[in-house]
Amino acid sequence: MVRVNETKRKMKAGQVVFGATVGAPEVTPAMAEMLGVLGFDYLDVVLENDLFDPALLEEIIRAADLGGMTTIFRTPYDPRLILRLLNAGAQGILITRVRSLAEMRAALDAAKFHPEGKRTVYHGGRAGNFGRDVNAPEGSNPQMIGWTHRINEETIVGCTIEDISAVNEMEEILALTALDFIGIGPGDLAHSMGWPPQDEVDALTEKIREASVGAGKTVFIPASVEDMPTALEKGFRAFAFSPRAALQSAATVFLEGGRAVARSKRLVD
Numbered sequence: 001m002v003r004v005n006e007t008k009r010k011m012k013a014g015q016v017v018f019g020a021t022v023g024a025p026e027v028t029p030a031m032a033e034m035l036g037v038l039g040f041d042y043l044d045v046v047l048e049n050d051l052f053d054p055a056l057l058e059e060i061i062r063a064a065d066l067g068g069m070t071t072i073f074r075t076p077y078d079p080r081l082i083l084r085l086l087n088a089g090a091q092g093i094l095i096t097r098v099r100s101l102a103e104m105r106a107a108l109d110a111a112k113f114h115p116e117g118k119r120t121v122y123h124g125g126r127a128g129n130f131g132r133d134v135n136a137p138e139g140s141n142p143q144m145i146g147w148t149h150r151i152n153e154e155t156i157v158g159c160t161i162e163d164i165s166a167v168n169e170m171e172e173i174l175a176l177t178a179l180d181f182i183g184i185g186p187g188d189l190a191h192s193m194g195w196p197p198q199d200e201v202d203a204l205t206e207k208i209r210e211a212s213v214g215a216g217k218t219v220f221i222p223a224s225v226e227d228m229p230t231a232l233e234k235g236f237r238a239f240a241f242s243p244r245a246a247l248q249s250a251a252t253v254f255l256e257g258g259r260a261v262a263r264s265k266r267l268v269d
Contacts, residue, residue, distance in 0.1 A: 044072050082110040222241075
């Protein structure tokens with residue numbers, strides 16, 4: 001039975017979703033399960049910048065499933081990796097550094113079955129309950145067609161608009177009905193523009209946000225609770241928490257406070 005994607009359901013209803021963004025080297029199955037138990041809607045696993053163990057990713061998906069979270073993998077366009085992640089049971093893909101409408105269409109082709117895409121049909125892995133969801137041989141049969149349509153319904157695909165070339169085709173990209181959510185990358189956007197003045201980057205970032213919200217896409221942002229009221233007014237509906245940033249912040253407070261106490265007792269230099 002195809003698992004319901006609760007994050008996608010909430011997105012489609014215009015509700016707010018809360019996620020945890022983790023780097024592939026730092027996340028463990030136990031951490032994924034714990035974040036789900038804590039109540040996060042989705043796990044955003046970043047595969048873009050660091051080395052990672054492919055064999056561990058399925059365990060992370062399984063642990064996130066156990067915790068009730070939707071697993072979303074953040075990756076550059078790589079059709080083979082996208083296919084394997086989805087076959088392993090991931091329910092979301094976030095394509096980074098999209099540069100054109102053609103590239104985004106190709107990513108959707110890799111992530112979705114016909115009629116939304118051209119994903120290779122395979123139901124023998126976790127996504128198909130190891131073949132139990134489809135009991136008939138592969139081919140043009142109602143059971144197989146129904147399963148692929150159901151998987152399409154429960155798979156979310158997003159992209160990060162963070163390259164000036166994608167901004168130039170933004171209207172066409174946002175018109176893609178199978179594209180569910182949008183991220184904005186001001187740093188890479190500025191880099192792609194040759195490091196212009198910050199106010200120019202801010203204006204363009206605002207243009208991306210406004211166009212994405214206007215197109216009915218869920219837009220996500222890393223945000224603190226203090227920033228959230230303003231972000232909600234601007235139309236953001238997905239908020240990401242970073243365990244790495246929280247650890248660094250909490251550790252700094254602990255070390256500074258602890259050393260101050262110890263210093264008062266002349267127990268540290």
